[in-house]
Amino acid sequence: MIPNIIKTEMLLYQLGFKGGFVVQIDVSNFHGACSCGRSHEIFVKEILVEENALKKLPEKLSRIYTGAYADISVICDTNTYQAAGEAVEKLLPGCNMIILPAKDLHADNHGVALAEKGLKISPNTKLIIAVGSGTVHDISRYLSKNYGLNFVSVPTAASVDGFVSTVSAMTWNGLKKTMPGVSPELVIADTNIFSKAPYRLTASGISDLLGKYTALTDWEISHMVTGEYICHRVCELEMTALKEVCSCIEDLRGSLEEEKTLKAYERLMYALLLSGIAMQMIGNSRPASGAEHHISHLWEMEVINGPLDAYHGEKVSIGLMIVVHTYHKIKNAIKNGICKVIPYKGMEFEVLQETFGKKELYEGILEENTPDPLALVDSDKLNSQLPSIAGVLDKLPSESELLKLLSAAGCKKEMKEISLEEKLLPITIRLAPYVRNRLTFLRLSKLFKIKNETGD
Ligand SMILES: [Zn+2]
Numbered sequence: 192m193i194p195n196i197i198k199t200e201m202l203l204y205q206l207g208f209k210g211g212f213v214v215q216i217d218v219s220n221f222h223g224a225c226s227c228g229r230s231h232e233i234f235v236k237e238i239l240v241e242e243n244a245l246k247k248l249p250e251k252l253s254r255i256y257t258g259a260y261a262d263i264s265v266i267c268d269t270n271t272y273q274a275a276g277e278a279v280e281k282l283l284p285g286c287n288m289i290i291l292p293a294k295d296l297h298a299d300n301h302g303v304a305l306a307e308k309g310l311k312i313s314p315n316t317k318l319i320i321a322v323g324s325g326t327v328h329d330i331s332r333y334l335s336k337n338y339g340l341n342f343v344s345v346p347t348a349a350s351v352d353g354f355v356s357t358v359s360a361m362t363w364n365g366l367k368k369t370m371p372g373v374s375p376e377l378v379i380a381d382t383n384i385f386s387k388a389p390y391r392l393t394a395s396g397i398s399d400l401l402g403k404y405t406a407l408t409d410w411e412i413s414h415m416v417t418g419e420y421i422c423h424r425v426c427e428l429e430m431t432a433l434k435e436v437c438s439c440i441e442d443l444r445g446s447l448e449e450e451k452t453l454k455a456y457e458r459l460m461y462a463l464l465l466s467g468i469a470m471q472m473i474g475n476s477r478p479a480s481g482a483e484h485h486i487s488h489l490w491e492m493e494v495i496n497g498p499l500d501a502y503h504g505e506k507v508s509i510g511l512m513i514v515v516h517t518y519h520k521i522k523n524a525i526k527n528g529i530c531k532v533i534p535y536k537g538m539e540f541e542v543l544q545e546t547f548g549k550k551e552l553y554e555g556i557l558e559e560n561t562p563d564p565l566a567l568v569d570s571d572k573l574n575s576q577l578p579s580i581a582g583v584l585d586k587l588p589s590e591s592e593l594l595k596l597l598s599a600a601g602c603k604k605e606m607k608e609i610s611l612e613e614k615l616l617p618i619t620i621r622l623a624p625y626v627r628n629r630l631t632f633l634r635l636s637k638l639f640k641i642k643n644e645t646g647d
């Protein structure tokens with residue numbers, strides 16, 4: 192029988208499926224010393240992705256937890272309670288169920304306070320199980336870290352790549368922040384559960400993964416320009432996840448009665464988890480989040496737009512299209528010799544104050560941008576690197592290729608699909624790089640002047 196488990200103790204990660212190996216990745220060389228000069232650590236001990244995996248929860252749990260079920264708090268929302276929480280409650284009789292209202296639930300101060308209230312009812316909690324998608328996971332991993340508790344993940348949708356993340360993606364006092372968190376020790380992903388999630392969530396997971404195209408481009412260019420640390424093998428791992436999702440898009444749209452559709456869901460979930468493992472290896476989201484994610488974060492901060500009814504991945508794929516369009520445009524200008532490097536004028540304090548200031552986020556944005564990542568860039572050197580940068584940008588898929596992929600997967604592609612006015616595009620491109628202290632090519636483009644183009 193082909194093992195369907197990813198185990199760090201085995202130091203061998205295998206992506207195995209009943210229908211035969213689709214992809215097999217031996218990452219034994221990733222754990223520990225690496226050619227990038229660092230030693231990578233992986234915290235998740237076991238990942239199970241298969242049909243009826245949930246039934247194995249008590250057995251798998253017993254390997255990492257010996258306490259009473261009464262000391263386990265299960266965090267879910269009103270939707271995921273129905274999808275899987277109820278089943279978990281039956282499997283772990285006496286556990287403390289914390290059911291959050293699904294409507295308007297976000298990974299923010301309010302969401303955390305609601306879950307914390309539930310934790311207080313069971314003060315002896317030793318372990319938290321997150322049963323849900325991204326939001327429930329971020330709230331749970333944040334609380335696990337805060338209270339020093341062990342953490343287990345039961346994803347109910349293949350909607351994000353952050354299930355095994357070691358940090359919590361939160362909106363804290365209005366600012367998008369990466370806060371401390373813990374990795375789950377165990378992930379139980381039941382195909383019968385996550386394949387039945389609303390397809391919109393699945394499409395959001397595909398979108399989140401396709402965003403790696405620009406995330407990896409940003410990392411590579413930043414490494415080239417500033418010497419920022421990079422691990423090429425982790426990049427390869429992300430590329431594998433990316434290729435894996437591209438090859439299963441067609442099958443994901445099939446009937447859930449068909450074996451090949453279920454296998455496609457498993458491949459998507461594996462790809463999402465692989466991307467998460469890549470982040471664990473680096474210790475932050477650099478391999479998985481670049482300018483496309485910064486656009487998504489900017490819109491989530493609601494400083495240029497109102498509240499949006501859109502999932503994380505949906506904003507990421509729209510951001511991806513904006514970034515890919517911009518990057519190809521600059522690449523062509525470089526090739527045509529009409530892109531030149533101009534002296535850095537410093538941060539755009541006025542527009543930052545005007546927009547972020549409205550929500551009292553100006554100070555927070557200044558703090559995030561200290562030190563200014565563009566201050567590290569040597570403009571003469573950058574000028575000489577333009578041809579190599581164009582070479583990196585050449586590896587990006589074309590806009591039409593990406594549109595084809597996103598359309599085939601039923602993903603969001605344009606701002607208007609999430610009720611964002613097209614006129615917000617220039618300010619989005621201008622402000623998004625400021626939401627994170629991370630150099631992206633979009634931020635670097637503030638140092639470029641394209642001939643015949645007015646403004647920045
Ligand atoms: Zn490495």
Ligand SMILES: [Zn+2]
Pocket residue numbers: 351352399480484503507
């Ligand atoms: Zn993401």
